[in-house]
Amino acid sequence: MGKKVVSRFDPNSKDALVLYTPPDSQLDDKGNKVVHVIVDPHISQHLRPHQRRGVKFLYDCVTGTNNEEGYTGAILADQMGLGKTLQTLALVWTLLKQSPTGKSTIKKAIIVTPSTLVNNWKKEIQKWFGLDRLIATTLTDSLSKETKTNLDNFNTSIKPVLIISYEQCRIFSKILETMSCGLLVCDEAHRLKNSNSKTTQAINSVKAERKILLTGTPIQNDLVEFYSMVDFCNPGSLGSLASFKKNFINPINKSRESTGNPKDIENGTKKSIELSKLTKSFILRRKSNILEKYLPPKRVQVVFCRLSPLQQDLYKSVLNSNSVQSLINGKESPASSLSTITLLKKLCNSPSLLQDTSDQELQSIFKQYSYNMESMENEAGKLLFVESLIKQLKSVGEKLVLVSNYTQTLDVFERLCKKLSTDFLRLDGSVSSDTRQSLVDKFNDQSNKKYQIFLLSAKAGGVGINLIGGNHLVLYDPDWNPAIDIQAMERVWREGQNKPVFIYRLFSTGTIEEKIYQRQLMKESISNSIVDKKFNDNGGGFSLEDLKDIFSYNQNTYSDTHDLLQCGCGSGIASVSNGNSKKIQIFKTIQHLDKWDHYEDIASLKSYSQLETPLKKIKLNQETLVSFLFISKASKPLSDFEEEEEERDDISFLELENNIDDDEEQRVEEEENAEQEKPIKTQKRQSKKDTIESDHEKDDDEESEMVQSNKRKKLKPTILDDDNLSDLDMN
Template structure:
């Protein structure tokens, strides 16, 4: 029996149940058919704040019988009774209620189960995931914007929930997918490891995900959106911040963590953690949190008026370490002292510059409640009109606040807690966004930015992420980059520049990203992120100068990509594991993005030595694509040679003494081709002699510029270098 899709569907189910109850089956056995016998049913599990949105959408877009399985026990029992009797099409509930009442819900007559924000089931051992795997209904759908957040294993957990058993076991996924992709992402990966990672990524993108995963991005509406500039600003720590940071790193409990696996100094030859220097339980998270606070504002480690008695004692002990042999600063005074926060000067500069144009509106996000209060005090002191939204803001007060932010010209700033308001809000009236402190999970920061950069935005959006340069926040951002590259590789098989040598989950290859020693480190005189990016781009440039030829083929782009399809069609059994490379497409040049006036000059004037655009760092690498092509050709050549040698041994034992003629024949005037090392050296000299590079600091700038150019532009530069080499040889 079909629905009509109009007013005739109102009370359709209730009338149907009433008719059944007039029949003999009900009068005799008091039983009703399953709830989905006549029309399909569905359970939707969503975050608490989103359940009302689902109710509103069902009211707007159709005639459905909807019950909300929330509220008191009596209210929930009534909804469940209505469903069992067949009176409801849809039941809405929250994660917490569904987990708690899973025994009442798991075997009901659901035609389909939906989870909104399905990344909540990314941990296979969490109570929510274990509970939701009990549903007997196997028609399951997960809705999420972040299937891959922290690792490729999360994708398996979510997809295994929607399609139980279809993707193998977790160990199989780890061995076939996770391990080759994470190893291949490392800057220290061999050519074989890089090639295997690319092959696996393409297989995942073209063979696995299309069967279980439907992805939509802003690309489908990008022609309707303005541009977004995502600038990462490395704010110098103040001298006092640096001194306090050092004192915390030198604390004995921190040193015990850093040196835990070294041999004890007592001579026992046991590890320090097992001998005279036991590590503090929970110490890693405790001291990480302290360093994050110091990176943002020293007042965060001072006793505050609203602290609990336990917090006051802890903060007083910490303040005595941070400020030895001197009076401990007062919290209220410290909040406004610029020497206690390197980010204050940057934020002040941005706000003053933006306030010159009264049409600008700003969103400021922070994940710290105490920092939110400090920002509120700071904005009040500077007489900025603003609103504030945090976890204490009532649901009913949110929409009026959003409306006022959009309509009131005197409201310049919206202060928002990242966790309370980083999702679900439409704030397209803002055109400037500040992420005051980064999150370990890049999805939280990206979601926060998208409060302004979303459908309905009419102005270019400028995002500024503020990082404490040299501190743990640089490591947090580096991990964000690593995770965003994982997303690009996992979703799109994107060939990314390998900035970091660390391998996630491999304790023997922690590199500069993973492990306790990287967490408890201060890069006082260097910008670790800047150095990693420059080193990687210079290595790519060196490879290009050593291996790329400058002969340009004047053919259309589609023809230039024929090599990948041709390689697929001609490959033999030995290359079967590399098939699918034909789906690798070369990305177009990114669109030009407008600059935010003279902000960069202003930031430089107040001591900011480095900033970059996040999207530029995450662009697919054409040089890495070419390197992959070369590696595949070399692998194919070696296999062909091995097969030829093998077939020769199996053939006739008689060998001709006459050597095979060389073709094309080598003439006396022919010069042997240059080795990669010689080509690299000659082209590097040409770069200097042609003035493309005038000093050592120019090299990383040129390398990054070269990497972002099109294949044709790169070829033109190489041709100029080769012409110069020929003219001067």
């Protein structure tokens, strides 16, 4: 007599998360006895409503019951912080232990993730399952003698889950393709957007019956990338690339063109909705506003800081230089402005970053002021604000995360921390993947009072890292790509945070930093359509009018951004000088006061606002340092019903995130591929270098190297747009 088939858990128990309910006959189509499949209550008791729906959605997808075609892949495209990792692990555990027939659905699962997150996945497994319930083996970029043993343990199901980095998956693709697994999970799956890359091809060679792709940004640049991800997940579901271009990409792109007529726009919208319906059965996207009813309140404070007299003189000198004047008069190619843009951004962060300049005019200004390194850093408006904030937070024992896009600026932060006798931790692209988690753990340990400051590179640590030990975060400089800024700001407002969170976005008043912020606001404003439209009619590049706007300095404003809003709030100067006409037109449509309160300075904040914020207690040596403030209003959390309604109606996974420059990412990947093809013996020596490169942590000279590389490959010349500029970094 065969073994009796029973459910592992009671489907009628309170809050049971039932993934499969058998028919009344208790038999499947083949006449086999079937039972309920129920998520282990040990896990399901921790799942929030949207996560319970997410696990059910994933189960229906990978078992082929969510669509008539029988596809067994899913894309979980939740925005950051919604628990994609926990939802995935709940499903993996269920599939390893259960099926309607009482056996396991899968024997093994592979989780492919960026090298920086390998240890994070292992830690999450231990957090939810302990040390012996679900045992995973990990492969990182640090090669060891245990690698073969670990692979053997996985292949024989001794350790049924393999966590491996994208880089190692490529290295061991020949071994992995000889194995089979029931489920393949790809974290940060937008890395698979190029179907011709060696990484995508290596992972595609893994024999997997089911696939789950996790990404907060399902479309980064165009619908071809979206097609590549979907075709990897569910091959053939969108037909051939040629037919997809004809049926969807071409009409959608045509509707986005500035010259598009109403008929084209209507057809493009129709095709967007059709595409969303076609993929809705295996793509789930929820937005992070769901978290508002679960996490402590979060306040984003946009702080405009004036330049110091030294910074002002240096800034105006750069703008008056022959090279800038040639640019704004149309005598030079826009691509030649990259170095000047970097120079201005450095200057806004600290004049000390320009001390080694070869420019004679700038050198003469430095000589006039006769400043050394320390005194120059006292002449950085934003840095003076940070210094005052650190002093205020130290007095109350709260922790702060300082984020910059540039490693040179992290060096400036280091000197400031030492000056204030404050211990700190630092994570940038030079930190090996094996070391990163220990740094994060030290900072998050509430019993560890030693480290009050965490210095973070936005490019190296802006994705997947949880820094809930701090409840204050300063985003010191803006990125041209708003997605990078958003990712960085969410590091402290995540699951496990139990204190009110305060985000401080710093901008130098009237400078290029405000221009970057304004472009972010315009993108946000125009992203209300089904498919995001780039506001630049010339395909994202800078026009001459754009360059004139970027290379200008409004010294007499409280906030150039606030002036453009023309909101009539009564704070600050409301007049708008003659500027970029397109920008002025777009800003007229932004209802900024719906979500933000405006304050002329910290004194007015103290006088008129009931909001509890450390800004009220901060002591600034220069009262005029902060020229203007935007502070986010408290929003009303969604109800459970509103959450479900939004899930059903949401097709925002078709919005373009406009994240990463294709040419640059392809160049970095080709360099990585060349390294990986060297003999295995060299891999250990190169592992640290590979880690740095995979994080896209670039130094000042790398932008010119990109141009030279393009010339060698006979590629199109670099287009000066937000994506190129986002990839600029300082070493």
